[in-house]
Amino acid sequence: MHSLDRQHSDGTFANAIVEADDDQPAPRANATQRAYAADWSHFSSWCRRAGFSPMPADPGTVALYLSACASGSADGRALSASTLERRLAGLVWNYAQRGDRLDRKDQRLADAVGLIRRDHARPPEQKQTIGSDDLLAMLETLGHDLRGLRDRAVLLIGFAGGLRRAEIVGLDCGADQSEDGSGWIDIRDAGLVVSLRSKTGWRTVEIGRGASDRSCPVAALEQWLKLSRISRGPVFRRVFNDGKTVEVQRLADKHVARLVKSAALAAGIRGDLPEAERAMAFASRSLRANPGGR
Numbered sequence: 474m475h476s477l478d479r480q481h482s483d484g485t486f487a488n489a490i491v492e493a494d495d496d497q498p499a500p501r502a503n504a505t506q507r508a509y510a511a512d513w514s515h516f517s518s519w520c521r522r523a524g525f526s527p528m529p530a531d532p533g534t535v536a537l538y539l540s541a542c543a544s545g546s547a548d549g550r551a552l553s554a555s556t557l558e559r560r561l562a563g564l565v566w567n568y569a570q571r572g573d574r575l576d577r578k579d580q581r582l583a584d585a586v587g588l589i590r591r592d593h594a595r596p597p598e599q600k601q602t603i604g605s606d607d608l609l610a611m612l613e614t615l616g617h618d619l620r621g622l623r624d625r626a627v628l629l630i631g632f633a634g635g636l637r638r639a640e641i642v643g644l645d646c647g648a649d650q651s652e653d654g655s656g657w658i659d660i661r662d663a664g665l666v667v668s669l670r671s672k673t674g675w676r677t678v679e680i681g682r683g684a685s686d687r688s689c690p691v692a693a694l695e696q697w698l699k700l701s702r703i704s705r706g707p708v709f710r711r712v713f714n715d716g717k718t719v720e721v722q723r724l725a726d727k728h729v730a731r732l733v734k735s736a737a738l739a740a741g742i743r744g745d746l747p748e749a750e751r752a753m754a755f756a757s758r759s760l761r762a763n764p765g766g767r
Contacts, residue, residue, distance in 0.1 A: 512563030532579035
């Protein structure tokens with residue numbers, strides 16, 4: 474079975490085209506702050522383990538941290554250049570909030586960033602893909618209300634199962650429960666089995682439970698279904714403005730496109746690009762499991 478910790482090879486989140494959805498607000502400032510807070514927490518933990526102090530700002534320490542993250546020695550996972558650019562932006566922001574300043578022009582830091590870009594940058598791809606580390610950062614930007622729980626399940630199920638956006642929103646809680654459904658789910662002890670209608674018949678996708686509830690697609694789905702009180706019909710639905718009840722109709726597939734873009738921008742993914750270019754990158758590209766990711 475597939476999970477966030479185990480990559481699949483052929484599934485995709487189809488084109489994340491920006492199409493407005495009434496119940497998906499634009500990225501909020503506190504969403505980006507949550508992503509930056511996660512960056513600071515990771516940096517502080519590394520400092521404690523490596524015998525450094527996160528305060529005051531020391532470009533040399535930050536340079537060593539970024540190099541460790543790039544090589545995988547920080548926590549066993551080598552991060553991409555784009556992810557490290559986002560983390561650096563988060564550290565700059567965190568130091569500013571603490572009344573300190575991280576000098577990005579310091580030669581030690583500039584040299585480290587240059588080496589990372591040269592040695593760890595992935596070759597250009599036709600489509601902008603998002604890896605598992607980026608996905609975790611996107612999840613950090615989501616709220617903990619009913620709408621946020623739904624969006625967390627959408628991202629995790631779509632990523633782990635390699636589902637197209639129409640397949641995600643077309644899921645029902647069981648077989649033959651709606652006329653417009655494209656498949657259904659079966660939650661088991663070992664994980665989730667998704668049955669999908671295809672041009673040649675039916676196909677099944679197995680999604681295993683993750684090692685952590687934070688990144689487990691099945692746990693996220695179970696929590697959404699429980700708190701939304703959905704047991705029959707469409708799995709993913711719009712949430713009313715009261716934030717406590719859901720509609721009967723299924724969620725439109727354009728919501729997935731908007732969600733991908735808003736969460737990616739709020740998480741600071743591809744922070745090395747100007748904001749206008751970042752918005753364009755996620756306006757018409759896809760979110761899928763990155764073969765180079767964890």
